[in-house]
Amino acid sequence: MREWIWIGATLVGLGIAPSSAQTAQAPFTTAQAAAGRTAYAADCASCHQANLSGSGEQPALAGASFMAAWGRRPIRDFYADISANMPYGRAGSLDAATYQAITAFVMVANGAHPSSVAFDGTQTTPIGSIANGQIPADIAKPKAPRVDAARAPAMRLGQTLVGDIKNYTPVTDAMLVHPDPKDWLIYRGNYQAHSHSALDQINAGNVVQLQLKWSWAMNEGGENATGPTIHDGVMFLANTSNTVQALDARTGELLWENRLGPIATRAYSALRSLAVYQDKVYINATDAKLYALDAKTGKVAWETDIALPGRGFNETGGVIVAHGKVIVGLTLCRGQMPHCYISAYDAQTGAQVWKFTTIADKGTPGGDTWGDVPDDMRAGGETWIAGSYDPELHLTYWGTAQSKPWMQASRRSGTAATLYANSTLALDVDTGKLKWYFSHAPGETFDLDEVFERVLIDHGAQKTLMTIGKAGILWKLDRVTGKFIAARQTVFQNVYDGIDKKTGRLSFRPDVLAQKTNTWISACPSAAGGHDWPPTSYDQKNDLMIIPLDQSCNLMRGHDVAQHTGSVQTEGEERVFFMPGTDGNMGRLAAYHTADMKPVWSFQQRAPFLTGVLSTDGDVSFVGDYDRVFRAVETTTGKTLWTVRLPTVVQGNPVSFAVDGKQYIAITTGLGGGSPFAKPSSMLGELHHPDHGQALYVFALPDQVK
Amino acid sequence: MATMRWTILIAFAATLSPSLAQDYASRLTAVAYDGAMRANVQGDGHVSARLDGNRLTVTGDFVGLPSDAISVKLYTGPGIGVPGPSIYDLALDGTRAGRISGSVTLNEKALVALKQGHLYLQLNSQRAPDGNLWGWLLPQHDFAGSDVPEAGQGFLPQLDVPGNWTEK
Numbered sequence: 001m002r003e004w005i006w007i008g009a010t011l012v013g014l015g016i017a018p019s020s021a022q023t024a025q026a027p028f029t030t031a032q033a034a035a036g037r038t039a040y041a042a043d044c045a046s047c048h049q050a051n052l053s054g055s056g057e058q059p060a061l062a063g064a065s066f067m068a069a070w071g072r073r074p075i076r077d078f079y080a081d082i083s084a085n086m087p088y089g090r091a092g093s094l095d096a097a098t099y100q101a102i103t104a105f106v107m108v109a110n111g112a113h114p115s116s117v118a119f120d121g122t123q124t125t126p127i128g129s130i131a132n133g134q135i136p137a138d139i140a141k142p143k144a145p146r147v148d149a150a151r152a153p154a155m156r157l158g159q160t161l162v163g164d165i166k167n168y169t170p171v172t173d174a175m176l177v178h179p180d181p182k183d184w185l186i187y188r189g190n191y192q193a194h195s196h197s198a199l200d201q202i203n204a205g206n207v208v209q210l211q212l213k214w215s216w217a218m219n220e221g222g223e224n225a226t227g228p229t230i231h232d233g234v235m236f237l238a239n240t241s242n243t244v245q246a247l248d249a250r251t252g253e254l255l256w257e258n259r260l261g262p263i264a265t266r267a268y269s270a271l272r273s274l275a276v277y278q279d280k281v282y283i284n285a286t287d288a289k290l291y292a293l294d295a296k297t298g299k300v301a302w303e304t305d306i307a308l309p310g311r312g313f314n315e316t317g318g319v320i321v322a323h324g325k326v327i328v329g330l331t332l333c334r335g336q337m338p339h340c341y342i343s344a345y346d347a348q349t350g351a352q353v354w355k356f357t358t359i360a361d362k363g364t365p366g367g368d369t370w371g372d373v374p375d376d377m378r379a380g381g382e383t384w385i386a387g388s389y390d391p392e393l394h395l396t397y398w399g400t401a402q403s404k405p406w407m408q409a410s411r412r413s414g415t416a417a418t419l420y421a422n423s424t425l426a427l428d429v430d431t432g433k434l435k436w437y438f439s440h441a442p443g444e445t446f447d448l449d450e451v452f453e454r455v456l457i458d459h460g461a462q463k464t465l466m467t468i469g470k471a472g473i474l475w476k477l478d479r480v481t482g483k484f485i486a487a488r489q490t491v492f493q494n495v496y497d498g499i500d501k502k503t504g505r506l507s508f509r510p511d512v513l514a515q516k517t518n519t520w521i522s523a524c525p526s527a528a529g530g531h532d533w534p535p536t537s538y539d540q541k542n543d544l545m546i547i548p549l550d551q552s553c554n555l556m557r558g559h560d561v562a563q564h565t566g567s568v569q570t571e572g573e574e575r576v577f578f579m580p581g582t583d584g585n586m587g588r589l590a591a592y593h594t595a596d597m598k599p600v601w602s603f604q605q606r607a608p609f610l611t612g613v614l615s616t617d618g619d620v621s622f623v624g625d626y627d628r629v630f631r632a633v634e635t636t637t638g639k640t641l642w643t644v645r646l647p648t649v650v651q652g653n654p655v656s657f658a659v660d661g662k663q664y665i666a667i668t669t670g671l672g673g674g675s676p677f678a679k680p681s682s683m684l685g686e687l688h689h690p691d692h693g694q695a696l697y698v699f700a701l702p703d704q705v706k
Numbered sequence: 707m708a709t710m711r712w713t714i715l716i717a718f719a720a721t722l723s724p725s726l727a728q729d730y731a732s733r734l735t736a737v738a739y740d741g742a743m744r745a746n747v748q749g750d751g752h753v754s755a756r757l758d759g760n761r762l763t764v765t766g767d768f769v770g771l772p773s774d775a776i777s778v779k780l781y782t783g784p785g786i787g788v789p790g791p792s793i794y795d796l797a798l799d800g801t802r803a804g805r806i807s808g809s810v811t812l813n814e815k816a817l818v819a820l821k822q823g824h825l826y827l828q829l830n831s832q833r834a835p836d837g838n839l840w841g842w843l844l845p846q847h848d849f850a851g852s853d854v855p856e857a858g859q860g861f862l863p864q865l866d867v868p869g870n871w872t873e874k
Contacts (some may be wrong), residue, residue, distance in 0.1 A: 073742070411754075469741030492863050494785045498872035507872075511784045522738075524789040553787050555738040575735035580787045580823075580842040581863040583733050583849055584750075590859055599859030605852045638855030682741070 024129035026112040028104035036105030039098045043087040046265030050142045052109050052135070053548075055312070055568045056332055057447075057527070057674060058088070062109040062135045064443065068518060068559040069573045071128035079103045079121045084682075089223075089671045091681055096121060098314040107131050107165025111140045125696065155219070155263055157243060163246055163256025165296040170278045171233050175491060176321065177391050178188070182658035184230040187273030187318055188535060189614075189655070192456035193388040196615045197656035202664035202701060203618030207632045207642045210699045212251035213664065218694040219243060222264020225533070227612070227653025228696065230322040231276050235657075235666070236295075237696065238271040238318075239266045242285040244293060250659040256298030260285050261471065270672055272533070272653070273318030273386060275326065277347050282326045288313040288329055290345060302350035304332060306343060313340075318386040322396055323429045325353055329398065333359070340381045340693045342398055342425070344432060354432030358383065358400045358420045366419035367432075369442075373413050377561075379568035380404040381421045384533060388454045390463070393480065395426045395435055397456070397465055402441075402449040405571035406527075407558030409483025409517045415443030415508070422450045424467060424475075426482060436482030440469060441506060445515065446495060446556055447527035447675075450475075455534040455545070457594050463642035466538075466594060471495060472530025474592060475504070488597040491530035491549050491589055492579050495523050517560050524579055526554035528608075528675040535653065537613035537621060539635055543595055546621050546635065548609035549588035551579040552679050576683055586680055587625060591611075591638060601638040607687055608680050610673060614654040622665055624650025629689050630667055630697075648693035649677070665699045711796065730755040730820070732841030734768055738789075745749070746833040748772050753827055755843050764796055764827065766806040773785050773833035774801040778808075782816060786823040786842055786863045786870060822869035831847060 041050065047058040056061035059111035061068065070078055083099045084093050094102075094696075100119045110131035171185060179185045182199035189195045189446055199478030202210065222240035223648035229236045240265040246255040264286065274283040280301055281293045290309040307313035307330055314332040321327070325344040333340035339359035345352055370378050380403035387398035392440055403421035405411045411418070417439045426435040440450040450469030456479060457464050464477035472491035477484060484504030496506040515521050534548045554574040559572050561679040578584050587609050607627035615621040615635050624630040630650045632642040653666035671677070671694060673701070680687065734751030736744075753766030768775070778798045783790030793816055796808030806829070812820060819825045823844050831838040844863055850856040864870040 077742035079742075080745065084741035084744045086741075202814075390750045489862060489865065490859065492786070492866060494870070497785075497870065498874065501765075501873050509785055509788070511788065520738075522783070522785070524787045553738075573740070575740050575743070577738040577840075578733075578735040580732075581844050581861055583736055585852060588860075592859075601857055602859045603850065603853055603855040604860070633855075640853060643774050682744070 022610065024125050025115045025117060026107060026130040026151070027117045027123040028100070028107060028114055029116065030211070030661060031451045032101045032104040033108045033114050033121055036103065039094070039102050043094065047088055051140050052106070053195070057570060058485060059573065060569055061106050062139070064562050065559050065569065065571055066110060066247040067128065067131065067133035071126070073123040073127060075103065075107065075119065075127055075130070076124055078106065078127065079119070085434035086676065088552050093691060109135055111135070115662050155259060157259045157261040157299055158215035159258045159305040161254060161257045162299065163297045165234060165255055167277065168234070168296045171231060171276050172278070173323065176277070179289065181513035183232070184228070184655040184657045185276060186320065186384060187227060187229065187275070188453060189324070190389065191389040191391060193453045193535070194241065194455065194614055195535055195653070196454055196539055196541065198617045199656050199658055199663045200617035201658070202616065202620060202665065204620050204634050204641060206701060207618070207620050208633070209701050210642055210665070211702055213698050213700045215698065216252050216696040217246060218668065219264070219695060220692050220694055223270035224668055224670025224694040225270040225272055225651050225673045226668055226670070227273060227655050228666055229274055229276055230655065231659040233659045234527070236274055236276060237279050238274045240269055240271070240282055240694065242271065243284055244281060244298065246298060249657060249664070256299040258293060260291055262287050270316050270670070271318065272316060275319045275321045277321040280347065282319050282321060284314065284315045284319055284328050286314055286316055288315045288330060290319070290326065290350065291550070292326070292347070292350060292505050303346060303351070311336060317384045320386045320396070321347055322389040322391060323394070325429065327387065327396055329386065331382040331384060333379055333382060335515065337376055340383065341380065342383055342427065342432070343422065353601070356425070356432045356434065358425070360419045369417040369419045371413045371416050373411065377568055378403070378417070378418070380449065385450050385453055385535070388456055390456055390479065394429050395427045395479070397454040398427065399423070399454055399467060399469070400425065401451040402447055403536050404568050405558060405561055406445065406447045407515060407517070407556065407572050408443055408445040409515045410558035410561050410571045413443070415513065417442035422525065424465065424477060424482070426479065436475055438482045438484065440475060441471065443508070446523040448495060448523070448525070448529065452531065452533055455538050456537060457538060459595050468531045468536065468544065470525060470527070470529030470532060472525055472549060472599065474547070475592070476505065476597065481566040484604040486597050486678070488592065490547060490592070491551055491588060492524055492581055493530060515558070517558050520557045520575070522553065522555050525550065526552040526576055526679060527556070527574060528552050528676070528679040532676040533674070534610055535677065537615040538594070539615040539621070541617065542636055543593050544591045544600060544615070544635060545594050546589065546591045546613045546615055548613055548623060549590055550608045550676055550679070551582045551586050551588055553577050553579050553685060559644055572623060576679060578683065586684065589623060589633070603638050608676060610649060610676055611652040611667065612653040616656055622654040622667070624654070624667055626677070626684070628689055646697060647695070648689045651677070662700055666696060668694070668696050670694050708820065726808045728757045729846040730843040731846045732827065732843050734766070734827070734839040734841040735835070737828065737837035737840045738862065742832070745829050746772050746831070749839050750843070751806070751839055753841060753843070757820065761809060762812050762820065763809040764806065766827070768800070768806065768829060768839060771802045771831050771838060773827065773831045775804060775829055775831050775838070776835065778806050778827065778829045780810065780825055781828050782819040782825050784824065786844070786867065787853040788824070789826070792828070823863055823867040
């Protein structure tokens with residue numbers, strides 16, 4: 001820090017300016033900028049990166065993209081923006097002096113020079129008149145990674161408790177194909193991603209008697225959006241900071257704990273799932289490492305890198321184990337080589353078996369769908385949620401995220417499909433060979449990706465795959481061939497104005513096609529999605545798919561993109577607004593028959609739903625929301641039967657299991673979670689929640705049911 | 707749901723006849739904003755509108771503006787939820803809270819825009835002169851209420867308002 005102040009002071013003292021574009025006096029002091037650098041490292045760098053380059057949905061705060069977004073606006077607007085929305089998940093929690101200091105540092109990071117005038121949050125100096133987007137070398141390439149140490153919880157990494165679980169039964173392939181209802185072995189309940197429990201002890205008639213049996217505080221400091229895995233009365237929990245814990249599922253007693261690390265900060269730190277197979281527990285860490293832990297002791301059996309370390313790759317979507325292989329995706333791929341990929345590892349040894357790259361380069365199949373975009377500028381295609389699996393067809397099904405930059409005009413790829421972004425992929429489980437793909441939204445341009453759960457449903461002899469993405473369009477495909485069968489809109493959307501009923505090809509609203517960079521264009525739903533990562537549930541008995549939906553819109557403006565390797569980010573900015581026709585309700589829960597795609601029931605509420613849905617054979621479904629409500633609804637009608645208010649946002653994946661003949665329901669509270677969490681934080685100012693309180697709650701009926 | 711769609715379609719067809727009126731409504735909420743704009747685009751409101759022939763009569767109210775209202779107008783864009791230019795002025799009575807009223811004769815283009823849900827009302831204020839609250843005029847429809855399930859999937863503008871979705 002002292003060195004930086006010296007450099008800054010020297011530059012100012014010598015009157016050296018990196019660009020002649022700076023003409024106005026910068027209204028902040030050296031001391032403010034120095035304080036801002038410290039505060040930025042503590043409260044901002046985990047999302048926006050130490051060099052302010054941005055990451056995923058978190059925009060760059062320095063360079064051309066920042067100047068495109070902010071260059072014409074007064075410095076007080078930037079201050080007001082971060083004061084209202086930041087830090088992520090703790091909006092408005094810093095004092096005014098800290099926000100002012102961070103503003104000063106961000107200006108310095110864009111080439112502005114301090115002066116003797118202190119920034120007090122009111123100055124209207126245009127940012128473009130004091131900054132030029134040229135990032136000082138010591139900020140562009142920090143000497144060492146700056147961990148936001150001030151906000152990371154103090155935590156000793158490593159195994160803190162070695163387990164000694166007796167009578168653990170290895171999980172076989174047969175058990176995964178036909179899970180015992182008392183277990184929850186796969187993150188979506190079964191290979192078909194139904195998120196359904198065949199348990200029926202808790203039913204529509206007695207659910208009102210549910211009571212808390214035990215709870216478990218989870219780590220603070222990172223995002224939490226997980227769901228536990230249960231086998232033989234042992235609960236395996238993917239806690240934040242890449243901590244894995246085994247708990248007695250009946251009592252909540254800790255059996256073992258291994259803090260793999262790295263310690264979570266804020267963005268992209270939610271581990272959605274882990275997997276169990278044979279005598280091991282498998283988990284991807286957020287730094288794109290894959291671990292196998294001994295299920296009885298928690299000790300590391302093997303570990304391997306999913307991607308090259310230190311390149312910024314990340315993985316939060318979780319893993320599945322299928323046919324003896326651990327299969328995992330990859331996220332935060334920014335136009336660097338290699339691109340994002342799905343990869344499989346031998347469950348016993350950790351050796352990589354296959355890899356399928358989700359972005360097609362020139363000269364490879366699908367490579368011509370990016371137009372003239374250079375290979376190292378092709379980005380996106382992340383896999384935010386682990387796939388599903390059909391053991392009979394021997395295929396694993398994965399969704400992929402949108403291509404980046406978000407907008408066609410920034411990407412310069414027109415309406416080309418940019419394969420294999422926004423697609424369903426059917427991969428041979430043993431070889432990773434692509435059996436078929438379906439491109440849901442060729443040319444997608446508003447961060448409306450189609451990356452979420454792939455639900456496998458049989459309709460008689462017809463084997464289908466159903467999925468729903470951010471546009472809120474429920475898709476039905478033939479999962480043998482990938483052929484389009486049907487589509488159904490579930491929320492208001494105005495991006496597409498029609499569909500070819502034979503092919504499923506969507507057509508864009510004309511003004512979307514005519515887009516230009518640096519021009520606002522409207523999109524409903526917003527980037528929070530009509531549907532996002534909180535998954536659906538499928539109740540086979542009633543042929544009902546229950547879908548958590550989200551209702552908001554945005555204006556989006558795409559920037560021109562710097563053309564160099566690794567530079568590709570979202571390159572867009574958003575302004576949010578409430579969705580027309582919703583009366584200000586952001587949450588919608590809806591049920592559809594999957595055979596004919598007809599809607600059965602729906603209801604709306606102010607708060608969006610931030611958990612997946614769990615349906616059960618007791619005709620009760622569970623879901624949680626942003627306003628801290630965890631509820632049970634009658635599966636066939638949507639009528640609310642039971643609610644409980646938890647300490648903070650209910651976020652994660654509810655599961656059900658049984659121990660000693662008693663059925664339990666488990667759910668987590670959590671913060672973070674990307675756009676679905678950020679949008680209500682910005683739009684629903686009357687709904688409050690603590691910025692801590694991540695925990696696991698386990699409910700059951702009283703021991704003596706009335 | 708099917709009943710509601712038929713009701714709306716019949717009502718839409720009825721607007722072709724000058725003798726039958728069609729009702730529209732909207733909730734006024736903040737215009738598209740970022741964090742820097744947020745403090746200046748607070749507030750809430752409701753409007754109702756009746757189309758009789760090509761005469762549109764609008765009434766409504768608003769509350770909670772952070773600065774005094776300065777104008778209220780009808781605008782049209784290329785889609786529901788897609789902003790565009792203003793086409794008619796309405797009357798304003800009040801500052802931080804008040805009433806909206808007006809009666810305008812729609813030209814043919816504006817009439818089509820209204821029937822397609824592309825017409826919206828925007829209230830501008832001193833600290834948000836380019837928009838404080840807005841709301842798209844959509845056919846009056848039933849809403850079961852917050853947390854109350856309804857059969858079918860409820861009102862979806864692109865399906866329930868003609869001219870916004872085609873299947874071929």
